[in-house]
Every structure is written in structure tokens, then in C-alpha cells.
Amino acid sequence: MIGAGNVAHVLGRTLKKAGHTIVSIWNRDPAKAVLLAGELSAKAVEQPEELPDDADIYILAVSDHAIAELLPMLSISKGILIHNAGTVGIGILSQSAKQYGVLWPMKMLRSSMNELGDCTMVIDGNDEATRRLLFELAGQLVGRVTVADDLKRQKMHLIAAIGSNFTNHMYHLAADYCKETGIDFSLFYPLIASTALQIQTAYPGDVQAGPAFRGDKGTLERHRELLSDNEALLHLYDEITASIRKKFDR
Known part of the structure; x- marks a missing residue:
């Protein structure tokens, strides 16, 4: 998990409740990463380079403008890199990963929420295998899932x-x-x-x-x-x- 704001809190809790393991968390503010890591039974790391290289999914749970800023710090050789933005194209992630996509919860999230709850999740991936995996993952978290390319999602x-x-x-x-x-x-x-x-x-x-x-x-x-x-x-x-x-x- 990259980020420790509203989306990271709510998505992290929902993933954990669904039986997934949050391995590690990095955030620009280390104190926030430590707090969220404690709640999600994860490890807080101080630098992006310390993120494990064998995770299944890397989630850029950050603000839209921060996505482009953080990508040069990431190099994902294994696993899927995703962001959670509604208006940012998935192609921007190609510079940092071979497999990439989006998992956009169509809901206003607040860190006080215990889980996503009733929500539509919009997904996409750079290939069919990635889309299938993200569709399956989203189906474990919410009741409504749909696939949309960049233009449709915007x-x-x-x-x-x-x-x-x-x-x-x-x-x-x-x-x-x-x-x-x-x-x-x-x-x-x-x-x-x-x-x-x-x-x-x-x-x-x-x-x-x-x-x-x-x-x-x-x-x-x-x-x-x-x-x-x-x-x-x-x-x-x-x-x-x-x-x-x-x-x-x-």
C-alpha cells in the first residue's frame, strides 16, 4: 500500500476483512504509515525502495496529482501496479510496471469508514489477464463491479x-x-x-x-x-x- 490517507484506510480495512494480507505500507509522512500499518498488521517502510518485490498488487492510494510524482520512485517487476483515480489514465503506470490497472471505488471515502460498504467499483487493466484478476478482486470487496476504459471512466x-x-x-x-x-x-x-x-x-x-x-x-x-x-x-x-x-x- 502506497499512501496512508482516506482511500488507503478504507480500502486497506476492506481488503483485510476480505482475507487479504497488507504486507507493507509506505507514506511520505512516516508517522501516518506506522499508524495505518499497526491497524492493518502490516510493516511500515521508510523508503519506496524498501517495498517488497514479490507482492501481488501494489496500490497507489494517493491523490490524483501525486500519482505522476511517485511513479519515478517505483519499479515493479512482479505484480500489478494500480491506482484508485477516476480521471487518471492507466497508461501513466506503464513507466513503472509491466502489469497495471485501476481499481476506482465510486464513493466519497473518509478514513473513519470501517469498509467500503455499498459501492460500485470500476476496474480496468492493460491486458485481459489483469482485468480478470482485478475484476475478481473487486468482486470480493463490493457488490457492484464494472469494467471501463479511460474515456468511459472519465x-x-x-x-x-x-x-x-x-x-x-x-x-x-x-x-x-x-x-x-x-x-x-x-x-x-x-x-x-x-x-x-x-x-x-x-x-x-x-x-x-x-x-x-x-x-x-x-x-x-x-x-x-x-x-x-x-x-x-x-x-x-x-x-x-x-x-x-x-x-x-x-
């Missing part, structure tokens, strides 16, 4: 940003508005949960609702009046309203 990362990061930003703005107006944001949890559940069994466009969808100009204007002193949120409200109305030809 598109999936984009969709993940829109479907998760963007919607979370909307929750953030809504929670701020609640705080400013003395409304308990938790009252909306059932509505948010039911919407997320609904699109798992129906196409999102088939269950769209709300004043923009209905073309209810009166309600839209009342909403806009309530946001008259919040320029940023009003702008976002108008943009999304326009998008919904255009999509449904209102």
Missing part, C-alpha cells in the same frame, strides 16, 4: 460529480437557507431519501415534479421573491428552473 467521474457533488452543494445551500430562516433542515431528510430511492426504480425524467416542471409561474415568482436578497441562490434557482422548463418544453 465520463463516469463526471456523472458522479454531477449526481453527488453537485447535489450535495444543493443540500448545503438549502441547509444554509434553513439556518438563516429558522427552519430545521432535518425535516427534509425523508423527502431527500425518498427522491434518492425513487430514481433507483424509475428513470429520473419520469418522476420529475415541482413548479418548474408544471410550468407554475405563480409559484416560481413567489419562490423568486423569497430569494430576492440572496443573489447567488436566486441565480442558481433561475438557471435550474430554466433547465427543467426547457427539458420538458414548458
Whole structure:
């Protein structure tokens, strides 16, 4: 395991729970490597050259920009070198290993998580044998596994940003508005949960609702009046309203 951040913690715990052995860990901050190694019953090494040369898989569990920085330090003659990034191509790993690929957990990970849990794992490899092995490994860790090349995986990362990061930003703005107006944001949890559940069994466009969808100009204007002193949120409200109305030809 190369890295000792959020991904290394959660993926390491999940691998260990699945019966795999984390042999060793290297991290730029040795103290973090020692802490994670203690939890995963692994050995912390001080330099990348001290990583064993007979491991089955070498996991670059680091930030996207750090991958390119660390590759010159690695030379993997045996085993598969993988990264966990959604938007970084696997070809970048060819300079440091003969077999390489990606194991991208499509989930926002925090080091406090005990395991991956419900998650889709996106995999790829530089040859069929590598893809098969990584597909099998991913299947031991999560319930959903799919294969995607670089371009498809980048598109999936984009969709993940829109479907998760963007919607979370909307929750953030809504929670701020609640705080400013003395409304308990938790009252909306059932509505948010039911919407997320609904699109798992129906196409999102088939269950769209709300004043923009209905073309209810009166309600839209009342909403806009309530946001008259919040320029940023009003702008976002108008943009999304326009998008919904255009999509449904209102």
C-alpha cells in the first residue's frame, strides 16, 4: 500500500476483512504509515525502495496529482501496479510496471469508514489477464463491479460529480437557507431519501415534479421573491428552473 490517507484506510480495512494480507505500507509522512500499518498488521517502510518485490498488487492510494510524482520512485517487476483515480489514465503506470490497472471505488471515502460498504467499483487493466484478476478482486470487496476504459471512466467521474457533488452543494445551500430562516433542515431528510430511492426504480425524467416542471409561474415568482436578497441562490434557482422548463418544453 502506497499512501496512508482516506482511500488507503478504507480500502486497506476492506481488503483485510476480505482475507487479504497488507504486507507493507509506505507514506511520505512516516508517522501516518506506522499508524495505518499497526491497524492493518502490516510493516511500515521508510523508503519506496524498501517495498517488497514479490507482492501481488501494489496500490497507489494517493491523490490524483501525486500519482505522476511517485511513479519515478517505483519499479515493479512482479505484480500489478494500480491506482484508485477516476480521471487518471492507466497508461501513466506503464513507466513503472509491466502489469497495471485501476481499481476506482465510486464513493466519497473518509478514513473513519470501517469498509467500503455499498459501492460500485470500476476496474480496468492493460491486458485481459489483469482485468480478470482485478475484476475478481473487486468482486470480493463490493457488490457492484464494472469494467471501463479511460474515456468511459472519465465520463463516469463526471456523472458522479454531477449526481453527488453537485447535489450535495444543493443540500448545503438549502441547509444554509434553513439556518438563516429558522427552519430545521432535518425535516427534509425523508423527502431527500425518498427522491434518492425513487430514481433507483424509475428513470429520473419520469418522476420529475415541482413548479418548474408544471410550468407554475405563480409559484416560481413567489419562490423568486423569497430569494430576492440572496443573489447567488436566486441565480442558481433561475438557471435550474430554466433547465427543467426547457427539458420538458414548458
